[in-house]
Amino acid sequence: MDYFKNAKDALNISAKEINEATGTQMCSHWFSSSQWKLPTEKQYQQLQTLFVSKSGQLPKSHSDLTTEYQALHNEYGKLIKEYDELKAEYENLRRPFHVTAEVPYTDVWTFAPVQYYPGKHPCEKPADLLEHIIASSSREGAVVLDAFMGSGSTGKACLALNRKFVGIEMEEEMYTKTINTFKG
Incomplete structure (x- = not known):
């Protein structure tokens, strides 16, 4: 030119x-x-x-x-x-944040609490809530970290949504119990 x-x-x-x-x-x-x-x-x-x-x-x-x-x-x-x-x-x-009709974003999320059952972890989160968070903020195949694994409900949600999972739990007894639920 x-x-x-x-x-x-x-x-x-x-x-x-x-x-x-x-x-x-x-x-x-x-x-x-x-x-x-x-x-x-x-x-x-x-x-x-x-x-x-x-x-x-x-x-x-x-x-x-x-x-x-x-x-x-x-x-x-x-x-x-x-x-x-x-x-x-x-x-x-980039960390994704997918908002769809199935995974809507609002300032307030309403999910039913986890009902009591024998062996329930005191801080267990509802599976629907965890799936909502994971689906809206990660891609399939991604690795999700739960630094306070407890009963492993985040890990179960990851498996349901085709994510990999790394869990950390400080209490050895709870860790062993949770790992055994994934094996069985």
């Missing part, structure tokens, strides 16, 4: 002169950055003739320009592909 624009500006050649010399209305496509297009070989020869008549020249051959253009076009294609790959990688690294 600069090659054409600088040559035009150096000789003060008008768009009208360029369009008349080539029999086209393509000056804005050849001599500006808007909708840029490489002229055909015939059009380029017409431009060279015009520039020589104004005591100037377009010294590069059309073949050289085509080669240069193709190299730049290929580099641009590689950059676009690299950008798309980096963008996909970035999207996969």
Whole structure:
């Protein structure tokens, strides 16, 4: 683009002169950055003739320009592909927050508490609540960490939603009991 624009500006050649010399209305496509297009070989020869008549020249051959253009076009294609790959990688690294009709986001979540049963952990969370949190904030196959595993209800929700699970429990007896429920 600069090659054409600088040559035009150096000789003060008008768009009208360029369009008349080539029999086209393509000056804005050849001599500006808007909708840029490489002229055909015939059009380029017409431009060279015009520039020589104004005591100037377009010294590069059309073949050289085509080669240069193709190299730049290929580099641009590689950059676009690299950008798309980096963008996909970035999207996969970001913590998702999926809100759908099935997993709506509001400021208040209402879930029925876990009813008493023999062996119930005192702080056990409802499975629906845990599934809601996990589904809205992780992708399938992701690893979910519960640093206060208790009875393992987060782990059970992860298994139901195709997530991996890492649980930590400080109380050895509760840890052993929970691990045994996953084995059985």
